[in-house]
Amino acid sequence: MKKLVLLRRSSQVFFLGLFIYILWSTTYPLKGALHPDTFFKASPLIILITSISQRIVLNGTLLCLILIALTLILGRFFCGWVCPLGTTIDGMGALRQRGLELKDGSNKRLSRVKYIILTAIILLALVGTQAAWILDPIVIMARFVSLNLIPTITLLVDKAFQYAIRATDFYEPLQDLYRALKGSVLGAKTGYFPNSTLILILFLFISAGPLFLKRFWCRGICPLGALYSLAARYSPLERIVDECTKCGICRSRCRTGAIREDMSYSKSECVLCMDCVYSCKPHVTRFGMPIFKGRLDRERIGRSGISRRGFLFLLGASSLFLTGLINRRGSDAYGASGVIRPPAALKEEEFVDRCVRCGNCMKVCITNGLQPVFMESGISGIWTPRLVPEIGHCEHLCTLCGNTCPTGAIPRLTLKKKKTTRLGTAKIDTSICIPWSQNRECIVCEEHCPIPDKAIKLKMEMVGGKIIAKPYIDISLCVGCGICQNKCPVRPERAVKVYPFGAYRTGS
């Protein structure tokens, strides 16, 4: 009898597992079964909003339209059966058997908030600002998994092995096991993202909500949920109760508060979890498509979603919200930003707009050099990627980041093109550079420079009987990869640093 619920749970676990698997395999050499883009291309909020705000048609639009079409027929199946954040939220909500039961009025007010948020996002997109990244569930979950969860897991496994190898007598077999794991499942590198605390905090905040009210995020905030709610409003698939005894058990079990006090239900809130079907004591609840039997009883459905007056109120509220954000954006849109962006990234304003902060590029960056920005790019640039050469340089022969960007904020590059793509220019601070300031030997930067004709040249100077090689940058050759900055031994500030000056940015 519990077949549908078990099916739903398996589906949720499957998609969550798939989601984590895809992100786990978003690392060199990108040999996962599915492309890292997959889940992002399946989020209509990300794809459609970015398409609108950038006035282009993105890859993945078709898949999103298919998902919306399915929602028009089935209802919010994505929220209940697929969404990885939804699964996490359900998991958290299950920790508390009986959540709060809200009165109809409060439920309605809460569920309206997500429509305000969605309207604001759409309006912002129409005027050219993509704000879907702030509250899209897929992207929020991806950031958490890529930048918090996976690095922590791999770090803990690493530390456990290192401790075990040192502390026990099973040195040889442990070493072999460690190496075998590193070569296959664990992956050679452990990500390290010092700026990711805020991402963790936001995620914990969202996950803590369901401890108080089940599916709090899905009911009240999720703009993707709001989009699906609108699509689900007149779905043919609906909940049918043959002879309701008004016992109220289903209402207390409903995780999104879709069942009202009079036992009618709201299609736009229902996420098809199937709990009401199995908690119904007289077994009179089921899901079916009565439209095919010629009956479409509007009374049974009841009024759901928004009324005309409600919509006008939404428009007004969102416009206020909009004006606030637009002003802030104006002051940030100066064009140049002080950070080094990934190779051939779009021009700053478009980049900050197109980037959905999915974390893919940072996860896949083979040297761990791409890190999330905090405030360095203004508030609208938060969590976009920047290169931090102290942590990792931009590998000369690598094109991974462009290959995993779902919206094309970092374009796909051929290796040939990437080798001549300029990220910035290096500059030597001769007041702290060892040969220049101390007349001692050091040419580590020159040795590491990957440019075929060396973008760092040496000036031979005779000092006190010795010939000292002093490095200087050839700015016509330097691509700003940052390996010189990474390897420079001078502390606390490196003697050679890359600045975004002269960077090649796509699109003008």
Next chain:
Amino acid sequence: MGKRLVDLTDFMSPELTVIDAFRVLVAHGPSGGNLKDVVDMKRLIVATDPTLADTYAAKLAGRDPFSVPYIAEAARRSFGNHNIDSADIAQIVV
């Protein structure tokens, strides 16, 4: 720097030194460089005396061995034989 390398080699006392001189990067190294900076010398230098191996390699690379700090230091200390002419060198063609 030259002193430290000689100290280390003295401490390690290698029994056999092998230098790969098959494809040699003669400019813009150690990382970087053009394909045209690579010379196909197709040789392998094998020696029981590390100083001799390095001296031979330096000569092969077209440099005066004594311009290389650690070879000069080894010569100064009489660590190994730095004199190629008095060495027993066999050329084996494979």
